[in-house]
Amino acid sequence: MAQQQADTKILIVGAGPTGLTAALELARRGVTPRIIDRKDAPTPLSKAVGISPHSLDVLEPSGISERLLDKGLRIRHVHFSEEGRELGVVYISSLPHRFNFLLSLPQRDTETIMVGRLAELGVGVEWRSSLYGLKESAEGVDARIATPDGQEEARFDLVFGADGVDSAVRKALGIEFQGYTHKREWSIADAEIADWPYEPLSAQAFLHRNGDVGFIIPIEEGRFRAVSNTDDALARIPGNYRVTELLRTDRFHIPARQAQRYQTNRIFLGGDAAHAHSPVGARGMNLGIEDSASFARRFFDGTLAGYTAERWPIGKRWIALSERILRTAQTTSPTAQTFRNLAFSVIGRFPALQRPFIERIAGLKE
Numbered sequence: 175m176a177q178q179q180a181d182t183k184i185l186i187v188g189a190g191p192t193g194l195t196a197a198l199e200l201a202r203r204g205v206t207p208r209i210i211d212r213k214d215a216p217t218p219l220s221k222a223v224g225i226s227p228h229s230l231d232v233l234e235p236s237g238i239s240e241r242l243l244d245k246g247l248r249i250r251h252v253h254f255s256e257e258g259r260e261l262g263v264v265y266i267s268s269l270p271h272r273f274n275f276l277l278s279l280p281q282r283d284t285e286t287i288m289v290g291r292l293a294e295l296g297v298g299v300e301w302r303s304s305l306y307g308l309k310e311s312a313e314g315v316d317a318r319i320a321t322p323d324g325q326e327e328a329r330f331d332l333v334f335g336a337d338g339v340d341s342a343v344r345k346a347l348g349i350e351f352q353g354y355t356h357k358r359e360w361s362i363a364d365a366e367i368a369d370w371p372y373e374p375l376s377a378q379a380f381l382h383r384n385g386d387v388g389f390i391i392p393i394e395e396g397r398f399r400a401v402s403n404t405d406d407a408l409a410r411i412p413g414n415y416r417v418t419e420l421l422r423t424d425r426f427h428i429p430a431r432q433a434q435r436y437q438t439n440r441i442f443l444g445g446d447a448a449h450a451h452s453p454v455g456a457r458g459m460n461l462g463i464e465d466s467a468s469f470a471r472r473f474f475d476g477t478l479a480g481y482t483a484e485r486w487p488i489g490k491r492w493i494a495l496s497e498r499i500l501r502t503a504q505t506t507s508p509t510a511q512t513f514r515n516l517a518f519s520v521i522g523r524f525p526a527l528q529r530p531f532i533e534r535i536a537g538l539k540e
């Protein structure tokens with residue numbers, strides 16, 4: 175690495191999975207960034223739970239993947255059914271990859287592991303530190319940061335905005351977050367469940383003729399995450415099981431939005447700051463991890479100018495596909511349901527036909 179690269183002052187705004195991955199990818203190659211977050215600590219919430227095979231590839235050199243693999247659950251199958259009748263099974267296990275599963279782990283554990291490893295590499299996250307102003311010039315980027323000790327203005331060579339959907343970095347650049355937010359309210363529930371009647375270590379998708387959907391995935395031993403487009407996620411998960419403890423419920427609206435561009439000369443956007451879409455398909459956090467890997471690789475290659483050209487079309491294609499999946503899952507048209515169910519029962523029997531779709535979920539093909 176050239177001395178000039180080692181001396182580059184980089185600010186990462188946001189210590190979610192995207193910012194933490196960017197910091198890890200720089201630090202493991204010898205560049206120490208500053209990373210700030212307005213929160214006190216890693217998220218206490220379960221948030222994103224699916225880690226893709228490609229993210230595990232990306233996070234392996236920094237020593238994260240083995241720790242994630244130790245804690246997470248390996249989900250190899252997704253069962254789809256309509257009104258109690260199984261339509262088909264998506265065999266993630268058929269992937270010709272050493273990680274032929276989706277790793278399920280609450281985001282709070284993923285972030286905690288990343289923060290711990292980053293500290294071992296000599297980078298401490300600066301918590302309770304909020305970016306509130308950015309000014310870019312030919313010489314650098316002047317950032318205004320509110321810290322627990324007061325306000326600070328510092329100059330950086332590069333800034334990576336990984337500060338989520340309401341990104342202060344994106345707003346400071348005046349970059350539009352184009353798209354829309356769906357009106358329908360979704361619900362989420364994390365629960366401890368006993369007497370689980372379905373295949374263990376598999377995800378289940380329940381489709382209903384009136385357009386309601388319910389998804390459920392194990393997230394820890396005896397704990398599950400249910401998501402639905404109705405106001406009670408668990409009510410859309412049929413079966414004889416017992417909810418022994420309701421850990422958390424929440425409501426949300428699904429966005430389909432993308433930043434118009436992901437960069438200027440010295441400032442870059444990644445993760446939810448750059449794109450936000452439905453959690454169906456578990457790509458939200460994983461796309462952010464991939465953005466960060468690309469940012470770090472391009473920094474060392476000297477090809478940062480091509481970051482948007484690489485990452486923007488990938489975000490665009492995923493948003494389009496996740497919108498198609500949503501429409502197909504929620505359709506109330508009997509004709510569309512007949513075609514959908516027929517397609518599922520054919521594809522569900524032949525893992526080879528599923529391969530292109532699974533490769534996209536896995537992050538192995540864009």
Ligand SMILES: Cc1cc2nc3c(=O)[nH]c(=O)nc-3n(C[C@H](O)[C@H](O)[C@H](O)COP(=O)(O)OP(=O)(O)OC[C@H]3O[C@@H](n4cnc5c(N)ncnc54)[C@H](O)[C@@H]3O)c2cc1C
Pocket residue numbers: 187188189190191192193210211212213220221222223224281303304305306336337338339340341342362424426444445446447453456457458459460462
């Ligand atoms: C309830 C819920 C459930 C979800 N479920 C799923 C799921 O099942 N599957 C899935 O793929 N995705 C899911 N997501 C989305 C997923 O959590 C995000 O895609 C993922 O967190 C994106 O990571 P990120 O690092 O880009 O952004 P974030 O995780 O949002 O991190 C951004 C960080 O920036 C910090 N920050 C913000 N502004 C500033 C500032 N001005 N200065 C300093 N720091 C700042 C924030 O404190 C935060 O820590 C869910 C999200 C929520 C809220």
